[in-house]
Structure formats: C-alpha cells, structure tokens
Amino acid sequence: MRTITIWNEFRHEREDDEVAAIYPDGIHEALAELFRTGATGDQYEVQTATLDEPEHGLTEDVLDETDVLLWWGHEAHDEVADEIVDRVQERVLEGMGLLVLHSAHYSKIFKRLMGTTCSLQWREDGATERLWVVDPGHPITDGLGECIELPETEMYGEPFDVPEPDQLVFTSWFEGGEVFRSGCCYRRGSGRIFYFRPGHETYPIYENEEIQQVLQNAVEWASPREGAPRSFGERA
Amino acid sequence: MRTITIWNEFRHEREDDEVAAIYPDGIHEALAELFRTGATGDQYEVQTATLDEPEHGLTEDVLDETDVLLWWGHEAHDEVADEIVDRVQERVLEGMGLLVLHSAHYSKIFKRLMGTTCSLQWREDGATERLWVVDPGHPITDGLGECIELPETEMYGEPFDVPEPDQLVFTSWFEGGEVFRSGCCYRRGSGRIFYFRPGHETYPIYENEEIQQVLQNAVEWASPREGAPRSFGERA
Amino acid sequence: MRTITIWNEFRHEREDDEVAAIYPDGIHEALAELFRTGATGDQYEVQTATLDEPEHGLTEDVLDETDVLLWWGHEAHDEVADEIVDRVQERVLEGMGLLVLHSAHYSKIFKRLMGTTCSLQWREDGATERLWVVDPGHPITDGLGECIELPETEMYGEPFDVPEPDQLVFTSWFEGGEVFRSGCCYRRGSGRIFYFRPGHETYPIYENEEIQQVLQNAVEWASPREGAPRSFGERA
Amino acid sequence: MRTITIWNEFRHEREDDEVAAIYPDGIHEALAELFRTGATGDQYEVQTATLDEPEHGLTEDVLDETDVLLWWGHEAHDEVADEIVDRVQERVLEGMGLLVLHSAHYSKIFKRLMGTTCSLQWREDGATERLWVVDPGHPITDGLGECIELPETEMYGEPFDVPEPDQLVFTSWFEGGEVFRSGCCYRRGSGRIFYFRPGHETYPIYENEEIQQVLQNAVEWASPREGAPRSFGERA
Numbered sequence: 001m002r003t004i005t006i007w008n009e010f011r012h013e014r015e016d017d018e019v020a021a022i023y024p025d026g027i028h029e030a031l032a033e034l035f036r037t038g039a040t041g042d043q044y045e046v047q048t049a050t051l052d053e054p055e056h057g058l059t060e061d062v063l064d065e066t067d068v069l070l071w072w073g074h075e076a077h078d079e080v081a082d083e084i085v086d087r088v089q090e091r092v093l094e095g096m097g098l099l100v101l102h103s104a105h106y107s108k109i110f111k112r113l114m115g116t117t118c119s120l121q122w123r124e125d126g127a128t129e130r131l132w133v134v135d136p137g138h139p140i141t142d143g144l145g146e147c148i149e150l151p152e153t154e155m156y157g158e159p160f161d162v163p164e165p166d167q168l169v170f171t172s173w174f175e176g177g178e179v180f181r182s183g184c185c186y187r188r189g190s191g192r193i194f195y196f197r198p199g200h201e202t203y204p205i206y207e208n209e210e211i212q213q214v215l216q217n218a219v220e221w222a223s224p225r226e227g228a229p230r231s232f233g234e235r236a
Numbered sequence: 237m238r239t240i241t242i243w244n245e246f247r248h249e250r251e252d253d254e255v256a257a258i259y260p261d262g263i264h265e266a267l268a269e270l271f272r273t274g275a276t277g278d279q280y281e282v283q284t285a286t287l288d289e290p291e292h293g294l295t296e297d298v299l300d301e302t303d304v305l306l307w308w309g310h311e312a313h314d315e316v317a318d319e320i321v322d323r324v325q326e327r328v329l330e331g332m333g334l335l336v337l338h339s340a341h342y343s344k345i346f347k348r349l350m351g352t353t354c355s356l357q358w359r360e361d362g363a364t365e366r367l368w369v370v371d372p373g374h375p376i377t378d379g380l381g382e383c384i385e386l387p388e389t390e391m392y393g394e395p396f397d398v399p400e401p402d403q404l405v406f407t408s409w410f411e412g413g414e415v416f417r418s419g420c421c422y423r424r425g426s427g428r429i430f431y432f433r434p435g436h437e438t439y440p441i442y443e444n445e446e447i448q449q450v451l452q453n454a455v456e457w458a459s460p461r462e463g464a465p466r467s468f469g470e471r472a
Numbered sequence: 473m474r475t476i477t478i479w480n481e482f483r484h485e486r487e488d489d490e491v492a493a494i495y496p497d498g499i500h501e502a503l504a505e506l507f508r509t510g511a512t513g514d515q516y517e518v519q520t521a522t523l524d525e526p527e528h529g530l531t532e533d534v535l536d537e538t539d540v541l542l543w544w545g546h547e548a549h550d551e552v553a554d555e556i557v558d559r560v561q562e563r564v565l566e567g568m569g570l571l572v573l574h575s576a577h578y579s580k581i582f583k584r585l586m587g588t589t590c591s592l593q594w595r596e597d598g599a600t601e602r603l604w605v606v607d608p609g610h611p612i613t614d615g616l617g618e619c620i621e622l623p624e625t626e627m628y629g630e631p632f633d634v635p636e637p638d639q640l641v642f643t644s645w646f647e648g649g650e651v652f653r654s655g656c657c658y659r660r661g662s663g664r665i666f667y668f669r670p671g672h673e674t675y676p677i678y679e680n681e682e683i684q685q686v687l688q689n690a691v692e693w694a695s696p697r698e699g700a701p702r703s704f705g706e707r708a
Numbered sequence: 709m710r711t712i713t714i715w716n717e718f719r720h721e722r723e724d725d726e727v728a729a730i731y732p733d734g735i736h737e738a739l740a741e742l743f744r745t746g747a748t749g750d751q752y753e754v755q756t757a758t759l760d761e762p763e764h765g766l767t768e769d770v771l772d773e774t775d776v777l778l779w780w781g782h783e784a785h786d787e788v789a790d791e792i793v794d795r796v797q798e799r800v801l802e803g804m805g806l807l808v809l810h811s812a813h814y815s816k817i818f819k820r821l822m823g824t825t826c827s828l829q830w831r832e833d834g835a836t837e838r839l840w841v842v843d844p845g846h847p848i849t850d851g852l853g854e855c856i857e858l859p860e861t862e863m864y865g866e867p868f869d870v871p872e873p874d875q876l877v878f879t880s881w882f883e884g885g886e887v888f889r890s891g892c893c894y895r896r897g898s899g900r901i902f903y904f905r906p907g908h909e910t911y912p913i914y915e916n917e918e919i920q921q922v923l924q925n926a927v928e929w930a931s932p933r934e935g936a937p938r939s940f941g942e943r944a
Contacts, residue, residue, distance in 0.1 A: 089823075093824055093825060093869070095609060112823060113823040114823055115797075115820060115821040115822055115823045115896050116801060116896050116897050117801060117897065130413060130415075132393070132394045132395075132414065132415050133394070133395060134394045134395055134396070134415075134417065135395070135400075136395050136662065137567060137659065137661060137662025137663070139697055142697060146395075157368070158368045158369070158370045158407065159368075159369060159370055159371070159372050159382075160370070161801070161897055163871070163894075163895070163896060164371075164402075164403060164404070164874070164895070166400075166638070166872070167400060167659075168400070168404065171394065171407060171415045171417070172415070173409055173410075173413060173414060173415045174409075177409060178368065178409060179366075179368050179407045179408070179409045179415050181370065181407070186871075187609065187639075187871070187872070188823050188824050188871060189609060189824050189825065189869055190608065190609025191609070225611055225614060325587075329588055329589060329633070331845060348587060349587040350587055351561075351584060351586055351587045351660050352565055352660050352661050353565060353661065372898065373803060373895065373897060373898025373899070375933055378933060397565070397661055399635070399658075399659070399660060400638070402636070402874070403895075422635075423635070423636070423845065424587050424588050424635060425588050425589065425633055425845060426844065426845025427845070461847055461850060602885060602887075604865070604867075604886065604887050605866070605867060606866045606867055606868070606887075606889065607867070607872075608867050618867075629840070630840045630841070630842045630879065631840075631841060631842055631843070631844050631854075632842070636843075636874075636875060636876070638872075639872060640872070640876065643866065643879060643887045643889070644887070645881055645882075645885060645886060645887045646881075649838060650840065650881060651838075651840050651842075651879045651880070651881045651887050653842065653879070
C-alpha cells in the first residue's frame, strides 16, 4: 500500500470566510478525502501536513513513509524553511513523487527543482478553461476524453518560465484569449514531478471528477516502483 | 550567401479562382518575394520548385545548393515520388534546414522525418487565432511581442501526433475553443526542422509582418553553419 | 496476462553452423524461453514470428493480440515487406511496445519510427563491453548493479544517428576504446520503443542473467497500460 | 564585440606549488589568454573574476557587460555567497551564457540551475580519456574529428545526477573502464548552459588545441544573440 502526503499552506482557509466556506477543513482535507474514498481509495494511506505544524509537518519520519507528496501553497511560500525544502528535494531526487498544484508553481520546492523563476501571467476572471489532452498516450490521461472543461477558473498564461517539460500532457485554452502548459512532467534524480495547473482557493476545482481522475492518475504515475531503490546516490 | 529553396505543390493556385486571386503566381512566389525583398533580402539566394516539374524541381543540383528548404503542400502529398522524399530526407540528415508549413504536416517528408502519423484536428471557420510565444528566449521569436494575432484562420487542434518537440516555440489559441502546438523545433541527424502552422491557400496569412518575421527567423535558425560538415555519415 | 511476440529474421541459424550450434531453434526460441520460464514467466503469453512465414508471421490477428513486440534482424532487413512495416508502425503508434535488439538498429521498422539513418560504427572483436547504468532511477534498470559486464562482444561505436533519446538508460564502454548509447527510450504516438544494443548471433549474450533482467524490465516498461486506449487516433 | 568573464576560485594556484607551476597566474589567466589570442581572439573582450575579490568579482556592473560566463571551482564551492549565486542565476535566466568546467559540476550555481545533486564518481588515475563526439551536427563540435584523446586525466564516471541534457554532445571513454556524459547542453530561461568535463588543476588539459576549440565553440553557442532581449521576465 502506498502512502500519500498532502501538504497545504492552510492559511486562506482560516483567514478568509469565502475560502473557509468551500474548504472548511482545508484544501488538504478535501484532497485527502478524494484519495481515501475515490476509485483507488483502498490503494493509499493518506497523511496531511501543514505550514504551521512543527517542521511544517514534514518530519524525517513522515517523509520516510511518503511515496508521493502533493504540494499546495499560495501566499506564504517564503515562510517554508529552507532546511525543509532541502529535505523534500533530497527525497524527490531519491525517488519520491511530487505533485505541484496550481499556485505552488511559485513554491520554493518547485523553483528549487526547476532552477528557473517559474513565473507566469495570471488574471482572476472566473472565465472558462479547457484543458486539452495533447498526449493521449500518457498514463496521466487515462479515462479522460479529449478535453476537460472548467466553467470558472483563474487564468494562467504563457510564458511559463520552466525548463522544457519531459512530457507536456495538457495545454489550457482560456476564454479570455490565453494558453498555458497546464500539465508538465519532469524527472529529477530518481523522482517524478508533475505540475498541474487547475485548483483554486475559491473555485471548487477539485470537486470536478475529471480533475480528480487526473490527480489519481498522476499519483500513480509519480509513485516509486515497489522494490526500486529509494536512494539515487547509493546506487552508485 | 545562403540559398533558400521554396517548394510548392502549386495546384490550388491553378485550379481555384479564389486561390489564384490571392496568389496569382503561386504561394511559392509570394514566399520567394518575401525572402528576396525583406529586411534580410540581401542575405539569400532564392529558388523555387514545384510538384509538376521534372523530379518535382528537386534535382540533385538544386538540393546541393540549398541551405534551407521550405515545403508547402496540401492536396497532392501522395503524388510526391518516394525517391524524391528519400533524397530530401538524406539532405536534411546531412544538415539542410527544413521548414514545414501549415498543411504540409501531412507531407511525406514530414511524416518520414517524424515517424508518426502527424495527424491533427481541423475546422475551416475563419475565426481568430493567437500564437503565443511560449519560449521567448528562442531565436525564432526575435523581434516579436508576446503573441501574434491572426483575424481569420483555419483551426488546427490537438492532439497533434508528432514526437515531443525538442523545443516548443509557439502555442496557438483559437477563438472556437482549441489549442495547438504551432511552432515545433526538431533536430534529425545534422539537420534542423521547424514546423510552423500558420498559412492557408485563401487567408492571406503570409502578408502578416510578424509571420514574415518568424519565417525569416526560422530560416536563420535552420541554416547550416558556414564551414560545418554537410554530411553526418562522413563525420564518422 | 500480457502477450509478447518475438520476431526473428531466422536466417543465420539455418545457414551457419556456428550460429545453429548456439541457437539451434533460432534466437526467437531462446528469447521466448526466457519469457516463458523467467521470474516473470507466468505473466506473459509468448508468440514467435519469423521472416519466411506468410506475412512474416505478423498477421493482423497476431498483432491484435500483441502487447510488446521484440525485433531481431540482421542480414535480411530489406526482405521485410513495406506493408508489414506499415502495419507494425501503426500498431506501435497505437500503443504496442517495441524492443529493438542489437543489429535491428538497421531494421526498416526502427528507421521508419526514428526518421534517421540509424547508422553507427562497428567492429567484430570479441572484446569486453561494460554497460553503465546512466539513469539508475529508470525502471528498466531495476535489480541491476552499476554496470553489466559482457566478456566478449561485437563493438558498436558513436556516432549513432538517432534522434536524441527521451531517456538514455545505458552507455557502453568497449575495451577497444569506444562508447555507445546502448539503451535508448522513445515514445512515438502512444507506443514506447526501447533500443537495446546487446545481442549477437554467436556470442551467447542472451544467456547473461542481467541482460535477461533488462529485457524483462523493458517489456514491462513498454507494455501498454491495462484499459488504455489502443488507438491514438480514436482518442481525438 | 562580445564580453567573456572567466571566474576562478583561484586557491589551488596560490596554495599548491605543483598547481602554481602549471598555472602561475591562475587557471583564469590561462583561459583568458586563450580567448584573447586564439583564432577568435579579436571577437571577445575578456574579463576575469575570482573568489577572494569583493563580491567574488561578480558585481552588477561586471555581469551587466558579460555575454558568457565561464566557471571554474573545486575546493571552495561553499564559500561562494548565496546572493552572488542568486545574481548569476538571474542573469543566466535572462540570457547570459554559462560554461561550467570540470569540478564546477559541484558549484552552487550549477546545482541551482539543475535542481539535482550533480554527483558523479571519480578517481585520480592519470589514465587516458577519449571524448567521443556523439552529436556531430552540433555547433560545439565544429572543426573536431571523431574524438579527442587526452593522455592523462582524472576519471569521472556515471551516474551523473543531472537532468537529461537537452543535447548530449560528448561522451567520454576512460582507460580504467568507465564512461561519462562529458558535454551536456541545457537551456534555462533564455540562457544556454554547457557543462564540459575536461580540465584539471595539474593535468594541462586546457593546452590541448581541440579542447580549446570546444571552449571557443561553446562560447559561441552560448552567446546571447545580438539584439535579443536580455530579460526573460520583461518579454511577458
């Protein structure tokens, strides 16, 4: 059985009534619920961790057990301690999977692993987004149709300052006229990293069943193989 | 001085009055004129070649002198002789640049070099397209703003069945709701290949100055280096 | 249960006593035995097919059932009918895995999928080869140490005229002074392709247990996912 | 005219008589001399900078003028201030070229841009190395034969923990039995990065004319284009 750890900044939900109404227990609990009860619910042990816990909840013990880490952050990226970023980076390079969600493009851990600014354009406009599957043979797209339509989203636009993805899985179309590389796969060391754009603190994106399907597929894709070495360095 | 050869199927222009009105001498002549008279006009020798010439105009002698070949085709891809495709492929692998324009995604030479079907979705709807620069550091984007807007185009949609591009330079947004990887760079052997989506037999796409800029940048990018070996095989 | 089809030219073994002594029933039967009886032996249905059978043994029915195709060829690449190459290419693009072994770098199907000459340097010298794992996090390397040593092999040297691999898994060191990219992963359409250098008609390379491990790992890696679409085109 | 800045830790040369004998004015001066007097000597303005200067010699003004930065470091990587690493990273993402030499694989700036440990295996054994050209169509190989032979070098071995290179240009063979990806190209933001393995504080590697050719080709390849934007961010 694999273990997923869902990390959330968990500030919006405690400071903003509008966000609290949608995610009363925090986005991490909504995501945890998805993995506990979804179609693959019996396949995963689910942990959560948040910024204001000691060591941000990401102790050595927690990471030792983690196969895939999901990361949500937005307004407090700078409060994440560098030593925890070091620790997470080390685990990813050793094989732990990492899913980077929405505004976490600006998280320290994603910028660390990419080596670039990870900047992009954005606009809060609540207009329609379509995520087109550009790589229908990729396992992250299993079970999807040709695109996912989200009626109300925040816009993210190019240029997205990341290294050329190993595989580009989704490209978004926005009603307001922009495009964005919304699903990007990377390998760093022995770890697999998936950046996935959808998500928001007020639009209920994670209730969409196709988005849930992508998250489950991505966790499966990013999971280290059973019996595979957990350490890159030790192989040599 | 570099030599460009512009290859055109040259059928539409002789069979269809509407096309003939826009491109009376053929699309190849319009493109040739661009390279003869543009900002870089004194840098290039320009040749043209068409399907109904002997050897489709692509004799050994013509290709021997060619630094970059531009390819336009649409309705008669199958009439291109396999031995000419062999010859062009060989030259590309030896270092000749190749620009594949619009409907030439289905040309024999592009499918040969990609190894895939090169299929895509399409719709003639005359609606707006925006080509977003997703790689602003790439030389093919020099002199451009953040996007190129074309008021009336044919729509091309994903999935585009090509190998993951070495560099993705442009992604198109279409008014009708689709996206497309519109500018894709590849290296095969010693040659550089650029697929560029814009172009049409009736919409006057190649009169757009930013599109002209891209074509000139792409020819520059795809050109073999002076003094570089023309043969991959001979290096070994 | 997955189905593997092992294709062999099967000429050397019938024409050359030295080869026949090592592979009395053909290389295909030696490879088939490996998959029937190996550690993963209960996971695979194994078929074989050879050049001199009708349709080279690769009928529509055989390919319909095939999850991963292994390809061995050497002296008769040109005798493979183009229509069978078309058929195999189509299946790979739809998701069938393909393992290209040793001298099959010059097979029509590999050249078709790569778009390049696939040329290399070689020398029959029976000297030592070491295959170094350059990507220890890749599933094709599971269970291996840092390198595989083969005491007697044919040398293959760079430059190897293939597109930049999506992932380079092995690089060979040869006693005589050369190097070679010996394990190269590609995706084309929905299919996964692995080129693996080791193998020979007289050196008993496939009896090496680590080489067997790689072949089994590679079949696993190249297998289409259960429930995944078998057709790229139909997804759109 | 382009400006090259050569950065050197400059400690070995002042602390170790053996190193001082080979590089009395420091490795940076030997490299500077190469670019001042080489075949392309009239094309470059050459600056140097060292660890013990204020701001390590990499002031805003120095970097403002720099088109390509060469980086040599070995025993004092940790003494480079993080704020200078930030500054150099920012310039690379904006388009400044970066050549990372030999033991600088462990420099802070290279690890920052790669996002990985950049670890490798090594052995001081003074045995022969051959750098094979695996990409003979790449401009960094212009003017070279099929390989460069260095009679005495330090061995670097795989696995090299870096992201899959955009282009792999050289692979080394070592007499002692190892291989290494010795010439690796990357783009990050608008900048081009080339890691080049050869170099040593006591073996006189940089006196080899083919190695000098590679360095000059690499500087040319990594140079920002005239008139190209110096800032990635501002394009958006």
